[in-house]
Amino acid sequence: KTMKSSTNTTIRQIQQQENDALQRIIATLANKNEELQNFIETLNHTLGRVQVNSTQVVSDLEEEFDTLYSILDEMKESMTNTIKQDTVRKSHELQNQLTQSTSALESAEELLEFANNALHITDEGDFTKAAKQIKDRVTMAPAFRLTLKPKATDNMTHLMVDFSQERPLLQGLKFLPVPRAPEIVLGDCLVIDNEVTVAWRMPVEDSKIDHYILEYRKTCHEGLPRVKDEQCWEMVDDVKSTEHTLQGLRFDTKFMNFRVRACNKAAAGDYSDPVTLETRAFNFGFDSTSSHLNLKVEDRSVEWDPQGGKGVDSKVKGKENKGSAHFTNLKNMSRSGTPSPKRTSVTRSPAPRGARDRFTGESYTVLGDTSMESGQHYWEVKPQKDCKSYSVGLAYRNLGKFEQLGKTNISWCIHVNNWLQNSFAAKHNNKAKNLDVAAPDSIGVYCDFDRGQLSFYNAENKQLLHTFKVKFTQPVVPAFMVSLEYRRFIYTCK
Numbered sequence: 455k456t457m458k459s460s461t462n463t464t465i466r467q468i469q470q471q472e473n474d475a476l477q478r479i480i481a482t483l484a485n486k487n488e489e490l491q492n493f494i495e496t497l498n499h500t501l502g503r504v505q506v507n508s509t510q511v512v513s514d515l516e517e518e519f520d521t522l523y524s525i526l527d528e529m530k531e532s533m534t535n536t537i538k539q540d541t542v543r544k545s546h547e548l549q550n551q552l553t554q555s556t557s558a559l560e561s562a563e564e565l566l567e568f569a570n571n572a573l574h575i576t577d578e579g580d581f582t583k584a585a586k587q588i589k590d591r592v593t594m595a596p597a598f599r600l601t602l603k604p605k606a607t608d609n610m611t612h613l614m615v616d617f618s619q620e621r622p623l624l625q626g627l628k629f630l631p632v633p634r635a636p637e638i639v640l641g642d643c644l645v646i647d648n649e650v651t652v653a654w655r656m657p658v659e660d661s662k663i664d665h666y667i668l669e670y671r672k673t674c675h676e677g678l679p680r681v682k683d684e685q686c687w688e689m690v691d692d693v694k695s696t697e698h699t700l701q702g703l704r705f706d707t708k709f710m711n712f713r714v715r716a717c718n719k720a721a722a723g724d725y726s727d728p729v730t731l732e733t734r735a736f737n738f739g740f741d742s743t744s745s746h747l748n749l750k751v752e753d754r755s756v757e758w759d760p761q762g763g764k765g766v767d768s769k770v771k772g773k774e775n776k777g778s779a780h781f782t783n784l785k786n787m788s789r790s791g792t793p794s795p796k797r798t799s800v801t802r803s804p805a806p807r808g809a810r811d812r813f814t815g816e817s818y819t820v821l822g823d824t825s826m827e828s829g830q831h832y833w834e835v836k837p838q839k840d841c842k843s844y845s846v847g848l849a850y851r852n853l854g855k856f857e858q859l860g861k862t863n864i865s866w867c868i869h870v871n872n873w874l875q876n877s878f879a880a881k882h883n884n885k886a887k888n889l890d891v892a893a894p895d896s897i898g899v900y901c902d903f904d905r906g907q908l909s910f911y912n913a914e915n916k917q918l919l920h921t922f923k924v925k926f927t928q929p930v931v932p933a934f935m936v937s938l939e940y941r942r943f944i945y946t947c948k
């Protein structure tokens with residue numbers, strides 16, 4: 455019996471390993487399918503733009519030739535043929551890539567379907583055989599052998615002409631010289647403190663370049679920029695150097711796309727290969743399930759409602775009172791690798807009438823809806839001027855109904871009290887340490903999860919106020935608290 459049990463355990467372990475390996479293959483195939491679909495969209499878009507731009511330059515060319523037709527008749531035919539040949543070449547190359555990519559996608563989808571069906575095989579031998587077959591097919595799958603970069607661009611500006619300067623030299627007329635595409639140097643790009651510095655270089659020195667055009671857009675997608683994205687490209691024109699810093703940005707997406715093109719006095723060249731930089735923005739709203747039932751909580755605001763407490767809707771309400779507090783999350787200064795923060799979705803049942811919870815004592819607490827489980831994060835909090843007592847800090851998601859910020863070992867905060875008597879203290883595990891500085895107008899909160907550091911700063915001059923050394927054992931969330939005397943408060947996050 456012992457041997458049989460051990461054998462069964464070993465079989466289950468092998469099956470689990472095979473299952474895990476198959477799950478990883480499925481995830482890889484799904485990601486590759488998404489990349490292929492994006493690439494096919496790019497090819498279709500580029501193919502369409504080649505035709506559109508080709509028609510445009512032919513139209514411009516004919517307009518120039520109409521003015522000087524008697525001299526340029528032979529040159530017109532030659533240049534038109536050049537444009538058509540380039541159009542045919544690009545169309546042929548792009549069409550071939552489109553055909554190959556479509557075929558690869560169909561093959562990958564078939565393999566993905568086969569892999570998903572394999573998960574339902576109950577027979578051990580059939581399952582092992584199917585798993586091996588899938589691994590072998592993945593190794594030879596064409597989806598992993600394609601180069602996901604168009605072999606031709608839709609730009610036809612290298613075939614444009616302008617005769618205003620060349621009329622005396624019509625017999626030697628040639629297409630306008632166009633700068634080559636710049637190359638963005640990722641190692642010299644910098645993303646920090648709501649600013650992005652983009653650096654690039656030319657593949658060969660070109661003394662005729664007059665300026666550069668830098669384009670950027672925000673995106674929620676990692677990897678190659680998508681043809682169909684939520685945001686439009688924004689442009690910075692007339693950049694004179696090979697480096698530019700975008701200031702005053704708002705990091706409200708995790709990624710940004712960038713591309714650049716060089717311009718001389720005649721025309722603009724091809725765009726550089728686009729790059730995607732991670733902003734590592736830490737944006738969060740407020741979790742209504744963590745707040746008092748009489749608080750009206752929306753994604754970016756919290757307020758006391760005199761008609762509240764009459765249901766279990768996430769936008770809860772409560773009694774009337776006075777005073778207010780306002781907090782603003784401005785930026786994340788992280789530059790280390792950070793996985794995407796996890797949004798929580800929790801349903802909280804209303805407390806029975808008369809039941810005790812953490813809000814019936816001294817304060818009203820609300821937690822952020824985005825957890826941190828690794829990396830570095832920074833945000834700033836600014837209270838409204840008439841807010842007399844509040845706390846700012848971190849807590850574990852499981853902050854209990856009987857707990858307030860700083861009174862247990864699962865929450866850490868800075869507490870400001872300008873009511874009756876002034877106090878400014880750091881609190882944790884029901885212990886308070888008075889801080890010998892004046893409470894600033896705005897407080898910066900810095901969390902280095904991996905190193906176990908939680909620091910509070912004067913957001914105006916970056917003076918360190920206090921640091922907690924913590925060995926975090928589970929993800930943490932931003933936490934806010936306003937004392938009982940000030941039940942009405944509004945938060946906004948940027």
